[in-house]
Amino acid sequence: MSRRLEALLWVSAIIAALIASFSYLGMDLLGLFRGDSPEQMLSYAQSFFPPETAPDWLSKIARGALETLAISAIGTLLAALAGAVLSLFAAGRLGRITKSLSRLLLNTLRSVPDLVWAALMVLAAGLGPFAGTLAIALHTAGVLGRLFAEALENAPVEPAQALRDAGAGPVAAFCYGTLPNVMPQWVAYSLYRWENNIRMAAVLGFVGAGGLGQMLYVTLSLFQQSRAMTVILAMIIMVLLVDALSAWLRARLG
Amino acid sequence: MSIRLDGVGLTHPGGFRALEKLDLTIAAGERVAIIGPSGAGKTTLLRLLGTGLNPSAGRLSLLDNDPTQLRGRTLRTLRTRIGLIHQSPPLPPRQRVVTAVLAGRLGQWSLPRALASLCYPLDAEGARAALEPLDLADKLYARCDQLSGGQLQRVGIARVLYQGADLLLADEPVSAMDPVLADHTLALLNRIADERGITLVASLHAVDLALRHFPRVIGLRDGKILFDCAASDVTDNDLNGLYANDSLLGAASESAPTIAALQENLIRTAPRCF
Numbered sequence: 297m298s299r300r301l302e303a304l305l306w307v308s309a310i311i312a313a314l315i316a317s318f319s320y321l322g323m324d325l326l327g328l329f330r331g332d333s334p335e336q337m338l339s340y341a342q343s344f345f346p347p348e349t350a351p352d353w354l355s356k357i358a359r360g361a362l363e364t365l366a367i368s369a370i371g372t373l374l375a376a377l378a379g380a381v382l383s384l385f386a387a388g389r390l391g392r393i394t395k396s397l398s399r400l401l402l403n404t405l406r407s408v409p410d411l412v413w414a415a416l417m418v419l420a421a422g423l424g425p426f427a428g429t430l431a432i433a434l435h436t437a438g439v440l441g442r443l444f445a446e447a448l449e450n451a452p453v454e455p456a457q458a459l460r461d462a463g464a465g466p467v468a469a470f471c472y473g474t475l476p477n478v479m480p481q482w483v484a485y486s487l488y489r490w491e492n493n494i495r496m497a498a499v500l501g502f503v504g505a506g507g508l509g510q511m512l513y514v515t516l517s518l519f520q521q522s523r524a525m526t527v528i529l530a531m532i533i534m535v536l537l538v539d540a541l542s543a544w545l546r547a548r549l550g
Numbered sequence: 551m552s553i554r555l556d557g558v559g560l561t562h563p564g565g566f567r568a569l570e571k572l573d574l575t576i577a578a579g580e581r582v583a584i585i586g587p588s589g590a591g592k593t594t595l596l597r598l599l600g601t602g603l604n605p606s607a608g609r610l611s612l613l614d615n616d617p618t619q620l621r622g623r624t625l626r627t628l629r630t631r632i633g634l635i636h637q638s639p640p641l642p643p644r645q646r647v648v649t650a651v652l653a654g655r656l657g658q659w660s661l662p663r664a665l666a667s668l669c670y671p672l673d674a675e676g677a678r679a680a681l682e683p684l685d686l687a688d689k690l691y692a693r694c695d696q697l698s699g700g701q702l703q704r705v706g707i708a709r710v711l712y713q714g715a716d717l718l719l720a721d722e723p724v725s726a727m728d729p730v731l732a733d734h735t736l737a738l739l740n741r742i743a744d745e746r747g748i749t750l751v752a753s754l755h756a757v758d759l760a761l762r763h764f765p766r767v768i769g770l771r772d773g774k775i776l777f778d779c780a781a782s783d784v785t786d787n788d789l790n791g792l793y794a795n796d797s798l799l800g801a802a803s804e805s806a807p808t809i810a811a812l813q814e815n816l817i818r819t820a821p822r823c824f
Contacts, residue, residue, distance in 0.1 A: 452640065454640035455640040455641060455642050457602075457640070458634070458636060458639075458640045459653055459656055460629075461600055461601060461602050461629060461632075461634060462629055462630065462632070462633060462634070462654065462656070462657055462710075462713055462715075463626045463627065463628075463629035463630030463631075463656070463657025463658070464626075464653070464656035464657050464664075465626070465656070465657075465661060467661055468656045468659070468661055468664040468665075469656065471664065471665060471668055472645075472649070472653040472656060472664070472668065473640075473642065473653075474642075476642035476644050476645045476649075477642045477643075477644070479644075480644065
């Protein structure tokens with residue numbers, strides 16, 4: 297009996313919260329279907345078709361797609377390099393103080409979303425692909441550094457220790473004893489993040505960080521729906537292709 | 551003098567006394583087998599001789615150096631002269647055999663050379679030459695996770711041979727090999743040690759192999775040396791005392807306690823942790 301009462305209480309609480317949210321935001325869902333709203337929506341959707349296929353627009357799109365690809369690739373590469381260095385500290389291989397400091401840095405980098413980094417970087421580096429690259433590099437360095445450090449912590453210490461006992465220096469022992477154990481994971485994580493970053497790079501353009509996203513933002517602002525449709529299609533095709541490529545590469549590594 | 555221990559004891563951080571007041575001298579070029587039941591301290595002793603552990607009491611001298619007094623570069627120089635063969639060699643599974651063998655000389659190579667060799671093996675011929683006598687030359691470019699336990703042990707041996715150490719330590723170097731291969735490998739190790747005039751200290755579980763291949767045998771039990779003599783002077787009495795197990799006493803006295811029967815008993819009943 298009391299359980300039923302409790303369930304009833306929860307359900308009514310959720311309903312109350314829903315009603316309160318709607319009234320606070322002043323949303324009018326039914327307005328979507330009132331009067332000529334459906335017609336307007338339909339005509340706006342129709343204005344996206346057919347997509348613009350003029351050769352000069354397509355070549356512009358190709359350049360934009362390449363820019364997005366380059367932003368994500370360079371951003372991920374920089375992030376992987378920075379993440380690798382920071383993960384060495386974060387895994388506690390170089391002392392306890394540097395461990396907590398680098399963990400703090402990684403957490404900060406990671407907890408700021410890339411879109412916010414992009415807005416900040418546009419202020420710092422100006423409009424364009426450079427800002428987008430920096431934004432992706434900063435956020436992804438935080439993510440990859442954390443993942444790399446976890447892989448390092450799980451890697452056995454014996455191979456490197458055996459080499460140290462045979463007189464090898466710390467760097468050489470790391471490269472021969474530890475790196476072969478973590479490298480496949482590091483590469484797989486980087487590829488996966490690269491995949492995510494291509495989608496992200498397409499969106500970053502909205503805050504002025506270059507690539508396809510910026511073209512989408514401009515065309516939509518100028519009410520050039522058919523041109524925007526081409527950009528959207530290009531985004532979808534690019535993401536699908538890269539997803540397939542990255543999945544194939546990771547399967548080969550695994 | 552290759553190795554000298556004066557009253558060396560070792561107590562693990564947990565308080566377990568693995569070695570107690572060992573006095574031991576091994577001359578350069580000597581070949582010595584260490585035998586004893588599981589948990590006698592054989593591995594601890596070998597790690598001590600390999601500078602992987604420091605004694606908690608007594609004085610230790612390796613190749614005329616006191617490893618506890620050495621730091622940095624001088625310690626590394628001493629370590630390049632000592633090679634330890636592990637029971638299960640800690641090799642990264644994805645590493646190629648050639649790289650794993652070449653890693654033996656990291657202590658002698660400069661860092662740029664080591665990094666270059668990681669991308670392209672600089673001395674593949676040297677690695678092949680080290681693998682050849684162990685019958686593994688055809689596995690030069692195989693990955694370590696494609697090898698069997700016995701093959702991995704031989705890769706570990708090849709690495710230490712390639713290292714060119716003056717003091718060769720081996721912790722159960724043939725435990726994963728079949729009897730014929732184990733015999734062959736121990737004979738090879740002894741021959742190479744003899745040819746190069748280097749000191750060889752190996753721990754072994756197979757008593758017959760120890761007596762057959764090594765001129766000098768040390769019996770270790772509960773961290774103490776029970777006997778230390780020429781292989782030809784080891785008596786059945788010595789061995790019975792070495793492997794006597796209170797919980798197995800009944801079983802051992804029923805059947806005439808030959809070494810082989812005793813060993814079989816040990817293998818069947820005593821808990822093993824390797």
